[in-house]
Amino acid sequence: MVILTQILVLIGVIWASAYMRARMGTALTVAGAALVLLTMFGEFKVIPWLLFGAVALLYFADDLRKDKITRPIFKMFRSVLPPMNQTEREALEAGDVWWDGELFKGNPNWKEMLAYEKPELTEEEQSFVDNQVETVCNMVSDWDINFKDKDLPQEAWDYLKKEGFWGLIIPKEYGGKGFSALAHSTIVSKLSTRSGVLGVTTMVPNSLGPAELLLHYGTEEQKNFYLPRLAKGDEIPCFALTAPKAGSDAGAIPDTGIICKGEHEGEEVLGIRLNWNKRYITLAPVATVLGLAFKMYDPDGLIGDKEDIGITVALIPTSHPGVEIGERHYPMGQAFMNGPTRGKDVFIPLSWIVGGQDYAGKGWRMLVECLSAGRGISLPSSSTATGKLAYRATGAYSVLREQFKTEIGKFEGVEEALARIAGSTYQLEATRLMTAGAVDAGVKPSVVTAIAKYHMTEAARDILKDSMDVHGGRGVIMGERNYLSSGYMSMPISITVEGANILTRNLMIFGQGAVRCHPFVFREMQAAANPNEQQGVEDFDSLFFRHIGYGLSNFIRSISMGLTSGRIVKKPVPGPTGRYYQQLTRMSSALALVSDLSMAVLGGELKRKERLSARLGDVLSYLYLSSAVLKYYEDSGRQESDLPYVEWNLKNNLHLMQKAFLEFFENLRPAWLGKVLRRVVFPYGIWYKKPSDYLDHTIVKSMFNHNELRDRLTCNIFVGDENDPVGRIENAFNKVLATKSVAQKIKKAVKEGKLAPARELEETVATALAAGILSQQEADDYLESEALRLDAIQVDEYSKEYIAGQFEEGLKSAPERAA
Template identity: 45%
Template structure:
């Protein structure tokens, strides 16, 4: 078939050279960073559920479990959300505890004095802290995420590792990383901060290095940092014109360093975590300060993209999960205690439906987070999955908190220590914005990078055009044509299920496979119709990214049930998968309605005929899930395993009231009825079989219902 490949390649070379988008060095580095996991199966249109289920369950080592059960629990018991928010900083004893217990060294190997935790353990620690106080979670997560530690572990010289890693592990050094510039926010690869190669005499000897001028902002931990990771454009003026630009370079700068200004604060939504600007004017950065030394000059963007593949999968998704878990715990708990019109408010359909939907979303998003952590712990670097998690979990966290605020009503908007979600409500936009704003990630990263990196043939076609290899282009195009034909058939009639999903979820697996085929065919159709223009048509590319995200979350839910196998959660598993599939199908219909081709729009009813049979949950189904949450409190623990116990405040009040309700569970309605009539805790409690337990509960419940007031 070589002659056919040559024929096709010769005919297609010129139009493909024009249609395929140009790829710069920074975009190439982003595309080549990380590895492709199950998201590649979804792009193929034929997901293999055996490959999905082969990823092992999340496991904690004995040391990791002990740390979570003791150090994290002890830390949470030191945290007062409102007091920290009011003070605008963590208490000194919390800072000291974080250092002493090596929270800043979770990812640093034990050989360097760190804790040597895996990715799932790292995520679990951040999630449990964030459920109590987001500012403390951010403070602990930044040194373990996109910070100097991971860059040093991967690329640092031996001398840099030996000097910095033990000091970062025990908190003697507190790092920050300066990437974002005022004139290059989302377009981080275009940072204007420049370092000019030069020599300076230091202690009687000439030292090569860079004279760097920079202006950075939004840098978490900058006001308290003792070492600054810095990204800048390296330039060698001695080179010929056109060859002077060496590329983005990463360096470590100790605090203080002459010419560098640091210490002022930003106040992101008035949160208590440290964040601020850094400026530098003619700061001399010796070559020894460049991460990895002189041989790593110009490789900074690739280094950052490879590290972000892991960090983006852990930190902000952990915050999003904590927001969801906290919101579900608060909504269901408050719904049992707060009574209106003679009924606990959790029984009203408008409130019950929100609780059910939060739970369904939480199962899917947390499943995908756990699946990705398992992939990371297996040695993969799923960069595209990290972008999906960042968007989906921070958005789900924001939705859950907003729904929770609606349910809390007046209690949710009164500032004070009794407020249950107000601080989280303020934090939600921060998670949406940082580490790649969600608007950017949806429109450009999830599909834009995914279409090239995960598609089974597009990258081969681009490489063939770039190399001028017409036969290779023809081979890739022939394979691509077969791929499209198979997915067209799969979208129209279904291709069956590859692998062996759980028998009780086989129907849901078939839904995922059918939608995957429709998505894969639609991707090829859109790229064929629009070529390189699709990159600029962000509303279309964002929709394709959303469908891929829905498929990834649905697949994660199926995987989680396979490895955990909790039969009590099966109704939530089915609902989670069906909701994600329905969302993906609806988004594909929106996409076709907005394609510029009338012919493609006309074909949409035929091409998507297999997707309209899947509808979102009906009211009855959502309310049944809410009833399960109300009648079986163990389900809340199963869905919200990372809720921590704080030092004080509204969340602790709610936990105590729920615990005190257990001895009088069957009497709650009657107790409330008598209390309404008598307005006396004592008289109401006297009607109980256990008056002491009833009195303790009634007082605790009243404490939950109250809000704060302050002197004028």
């Protein structure tokens, strides 16, 4: 009995130490002290002391441990480590670990997250959004761009250049705006609510392209020459990476550059002879400077003893001899400038390599490190634009459109779709702000930006689907009035850019996150790859045994949190959201445990088990999205109106995490391990439920009237006047809301028998006016609001000549035909 008591005490000490993530030395000290006390006030028993002594000996006897235990494990680990090509290595090493690392390690420091600075626009940035961005939005018609002219109007091109839209990220010292990532995101978002083409034409020069590459890696000479010209619009940039046989697999780029001597500006110089064939290159048809990624070789050893130099990036004027810009591609539903570029035996000097000769072969790492702007800023901003526009316009339309004398927003089926739009838009805006804030803080979060790109574009796709369902025929008939069709058709473009979402979810998020975000795995891999075996063993020893302690801690924490439903976790904030932090910490610990065991059991095979790794990536993603929602709630002042939106998103995300875990356990092999993990993580079975119907109803209500939350969630979008697509809906919405009391008077009078409704609205109103039920002003306002309601739900119609593309022939809109 004494032995059992002493062993149980040791286990209790170890359990508590592991839960609290105590260091091994601290845990041994506490365990030793407990044994001493038990021995002093009880009996001396050999077995507990032997167990304690064996562990202590291994911990304190460094040389013995390293020689007898660590070295054999090190050699085995090195032998089974999956091969990694240069492209994979550079992708893993690129970028920074940020909040994703906290989420992955199982014990997030929520106070650290809440202390991140709130992202806000400066006065100058907000002024640019309110003035220059508003002005250029008023210059264009999305319908004319995509279905008539197939291009932006010339005045819009000129204005974009003149006002520095392509120099948003270029510092002021080079003539650019020097705006923040948040401003870049907000500007692109607002432009996209007016026209996807306008948004794309602005986002590309400010994301992955010559300007960003030059800022990070360019020589002083390259910066001084190109950046001022790019800022002023004297140069139009494009960047060529994708080739017919190499899309997401950059290592397969067939485009080559051979180092040789050639003639440039009348002199023989050392340079590169290039051959390339690229496609899908945005702005290529109008570009004046081409950023080009290619594989570089030095067969004659002209710059060193290495023949295969690696992926390299160069800047080439499109007017340079041999550079060919092809005809235009026609992206689905969006007529932005996009096309192929080719070159055969094009000679350029080595000085045209971005960063100069020192950066030869470093192109892939340069590109991956700069992906944060495209993946984390540009694409999420256009996705958020989709959510904001749909939230405002679809909510308003649900008030304006009536079926069976009832606003369609009051039907539960419609309400279900609207709830998804509302909840998703809140999360989109929260994630946009948090991700842009990270970039502005100087972080290049490669995993977080992959999460943002995938989940935000997918959310936008779902929002558009739901919006189209709510609008019905109003959404499918194309024309100037339609604010959904263009985005609905073009949504696959955002899904495809920066790698199709299948790739992003199945390979990138967890594939990269498991290694980079894990506190030990990447460093263990680096230690195993060290050519100096002795140094490798030294580094590996500390990492490996800390990794074991980390795994034990996650196991104990997961069991403890599962059995207590997370209630033992300390809440970082008071109030109703505190419980959600507890649940997220529980899921974070479960992710750390399951990821570790999966990597241990499957090893390199996990990389090829894409569907398994994707599900763990989903858990990491929903943890990040939930974090963004909670941060946005706090940054917005913990508004009471926001709380249902926070609850909706957190409930939904926890439910989706649970679903991902359960599907992972169901498909994990060996099957027994999946069953054990399921019991550890969810000891009481299915725990997290989807948002209730009542919660759906609660969050939808704010879409149907004027309120601070509606304005905040849809701020910085383009609405326009009553002649613009969204402006027409918004104007009618405002008038209908303003006359709701009049409508109620009429309904009440009819119900009480004081007013007999006529077939025509005008006659009913005239009768109400004559009976003194309405004043003249009320009657006039009500008739005007109902006329605007009818106008807002109309669709466009055109002559057969116009439909056939003869745009100058007999254009008539619906009101004109009715007249």
